[in-house]
Amino acid sequence: MHRTEHTIDRRDFLCTTAAVVGSVALPSCHSSTSEPPLDPTAQVAAVRGTNLYDMTREVLEGLGGIEQVVHDGESVFIKPNMVTLPWANTMDRFRAGELTKPEIVMVVAEECLKAGAREVVIGDGSHLYTFDWSYATTLDGSTNLVEEAARLSAAYGRTVRVACLEDESPGWVDIPTGASVGSIAVSSLVTNADRVISIPVAKTHSWAQLTLALKNFVGVTSLERHAGWTGSSWDRGTSFDHDTPGAIAEIYLDVVAGVKPDLAVIDFSIGIEGDGPTTGHGGQPVDIRNRLGSWLLLASTDLVAADATAARIMSHDIPSIVQLEMAYEMGLGEMREGAIQLVGERLSDLEMSWEPAELRARPAPEEGTLAHGQGCPLSSRLV
Numbered sequence: 001m002h003r004t005e006h007t008i009d010r011r012d013f014l015c016t017t018a019a020v021v022g023s024v025a026l027p028s029c030h031s032s033t034s035e036p037p038l039d040p041t042a043q044v045a046a047v048r049g050t051n052l053y054d055m056t057r058e059v060l061e062g063l064g065g066i067e068q069v070v071h072d073g074e075s076v077f078i079k080p081n082m083v084t085l086p087w088a089n090t091m092d093r094f095r096a097g098e099l100t101k102p103e104i105v106m107v108v109a110e111e112c113l114k115a116g117a118r119e120v121v122i123g124d125g126s127h128l129y130t131f132d133w134s135y136a137t138t139l140d141g142s143t144n145l146v147e148e149a150a151r152l153s154a155a156y157g158r159t160v161r162v163a164c165l166e167d168e169s170p171g172w173v174d175i176p177t178g179a180s181v182g183s184i185a186v187s188s189l190v191t192n193a194d195r196v197i198s199i200p201v202a203k204t205h206s207w208a209q210l211t212l213a214l215k216n217f218v219g220v221t222s223l224e225r226h227a228g229w230t231g232s233s234w235d236r237g238t239s240f241d242h243d244t245p246g247a248i249a250e251i252y253l254d255v256v257a258g259v260k261p262d263l264a265v266i267d268f269s270i271g272i273e274g275d276g277p278t279t280g281h282g283g284q285p286v287d288i289r290n291r292l293g294s295w296l297l298l299a300s301t302d303l304v305a306a307d308a309t310a311a312r313i314m315s316h317d318i319p320s321i322v323q324l325e326m327a328y329e330m331g332l333g334e335m336r337e338g339a340i341q342l343v344g345e346r347l348s349d350l351e352m353s354w355e356p357a358e359l360r361a362r363p364a365p366e367e368g369t370l371a372h373g374q375g376c377p378l379s380s381r382l383v
Helices: 002-015 050-060 100-113 145-156 215-220 244-257 304-311 322-329
Strands: 042-049 075-080 119-124 160-162 173-176 185-186 195-199 200-205 209-211 262-272 283-287 295-300 341-344
Touching: 042 050, 042 283, 042 304, 050 100, 050 262, 050 295, 075 209, 100 195, 100 262, 119 145, 119 215, 145 160, 145 200, 145 283, 160 215, 173 244, 185 244, 195 215, 209 215, 209 304, 209 322, 215 244, 244 322, 262 304, 283 304, 295 304
Parallel strands: 042 341, 075 119, 075 195, 119 160, 195 262, 200 262
Antiparallel strands: 042 295, 173 185, 200 209, 262 283, 262 295
């Protein structure tokens, strides 16, 4: 059956240490204007509206339902973007566009249970060892992910839980990379899951150009192995080279190649434009209702197709987005517009102005500088 084959593929890859999955040099750009007509090989569902609960159910139905991805008895790992959640008690990071909306995560988790999932883990690594998931509150303030995980667990008799990956991962699995770090430590909560779902919020990024479903996987890597203490938080930029968009993409695309995610749902409700990924970096919140008259969700089982479609909606020049070119050349998915079928909406009706990030060069740390978890013992991390 497909389920068994997929699980073996993922775990076989993670157990293989001899081959290095690295990004390749970029050849000529793949511009849709110069390509011959293509038959669609990837599908992206799009749904507009103002109710994120209903929209999430509808966008999953646009792909044929979550049961096309999740099957009876499987475990599921859901990766939202909760990069600044530890500080959400002092500022509404969700309305600032920095974080994935809990409403979307809740519905995806429940739909997985309806499909028969035996366990759903919602996890992220953020920039602190541990943090309070109760800060992940819905836009109306009525509930949060901790309360909803408890409610869903009781209602379905199966486990739904939230996890701070650095603190709660049973172990770490090394994924090979062509980058200078040699291998990347990824939470076993991710690598041992039968199904992995990425739920990012749409944002521009000063080092990566865009942070969407692919870039979202930086957050599943170990702070102990790949971050340095800055005095207030842990920074993976001290280990992972951020000098160019391609340098950092090499890391998260190799993680994606190893993990083999099954589904992406992209949050186009309130995101970030300009010098993201946070307002603290200079990014500006974008409420999509002010651009389209409604919010938007995208979903696809092809993460590259989802990100490429999102980039087109954000009016970015696709051949210039390094991570998409690299992902396509690595065989991780489809980026060509003509090969992507958009279901539910027309791309021309969704495209909007979106201020790009001004890219910043961030050289890798010199040998002996703060890196690889140096500078502060785990036991003394701020929380």
